[in-house]
Amino acid sequence: GAVVSQHPSWVICKSGTSVKIECRSLDFQATTMFWYRQFPKQSLMLMATSNEGSKATYEQGVEKDKFLINHASLTLSTLTVTSAHPEDSSFYICSARAGETEAFFGQGTRLTVV
Amino acid sequence: GQNIDQPTEMTATEGAIVQINCTYQTSGFNGLFWYQQHAGEAPTFLSYNVLDGLEEKGRFSSFLSRSKGYSYLLLKELQMKDSASYLCAVIDSNYQLIWGAGTKLIIKP
Numbered sequence: 044g045a046v047v048s049q050h051p052s053w054v055i056c057k058s059g060t061s062v063k064i065e066c067r068s069l070d071f072q073a074t075t076m077f078w079y080r081q082f083p084k085q086s087l088m089l090m091a092t093s094n095e096g097s098k099a100t101y102e103q104g105v106e107k108d109k110f111l112i113n114h115a116s117l118t119l120s121t122l123t124v125t126s127a128h129p130e131d132s133s134f135y136i137c138s139a140r141a142g143e144t145e146a147f148f149g150q151g152t153r154l155t156v157v
Numbered sequence: 158g159q160n161i162d163q164p165t166e167m168t169a170t171e172g173a174i175v176q177i178n179c180t181y182q183t184s185g186f187n188g189l190f191w192y193q194q195h196a197g198e199a200p201t202f203l204s205y206n207v208l209d210g211l212e213e214k215g216r217f218s219s220f221l222s223r224s225k226g227y228s229y230l231l232l233k234e235l236q237m238k239d240s241a242s243y244l245c246a247v248i249d250s251n252y253q254l255i256w257g258a259g260t261k262l263i264i265k266p
Contacts, residue, residue, distance in 0.1 A: 087192065087202050136254060138200075146200070148246075151254035 049149025066137030072117035073139035185250020
């Protein structure tokens with residue numbers, strides 16, 4: 044299957060700082076990328092959908108000013124958690140798809156805010 | 158290396174029962190998820206297992222055996238809308254999510 048690379052896989056940051064997570068499609072052009080958040084033993088929660096070259100569409104309850112998403116190219120989308128707080132500690136996962144094909148997932152990023 | 162195996166495709170009849178198997182070899186284990194994904198849509202959560210045994214949720218059940226590195230998703234009273242891909246995913250000791258390639262389930266009338 045297609046490869047989606049997510050980086051970093053693990054990050055620890057201080058409260059109040061910002062963290063950027065990258066999601067790259069390595070062997071296909073991703074017209075759409077999805078960002079998810081997952082708390083332990085809970086379902087995968089879709090945060091936002093981004094299409095290349097346009098603003099991301101955020102799900103209800105997700106603060107767009109706190110979770111900045113940039114999908115500037117067909118192979119790269121970034122999620123920046125701004126002014127991170129301990130409650131933002133979670134597992135963030137991206138997925139990417141080309142057109143209306145199935146989505147392929149990244150490895151996930153575990154964020155711990157201390 | 159880390160690996161998750163599940164069948165590529167399965168076919169079943171409406172109203173019947175189907176079991177989708179998943180075997181894994183990962184560095185550590187912090188839980189196993191099953192997701193359903195319809196073509197062109199985001200995946201939806203079905204189940205999470207971290208302890209051995211069977212978890213039942215309506216028509217869907219998921220089983221886990223950590224000693225065998227094995228899980229299955231059981232779908233009962235199949236409906237046409239159950240035609241989708243079913244993804245098995247494991248969180249390893251580093252909290253990385255390791256995904257299976259998915260099983261495409263085709264339901265026939």
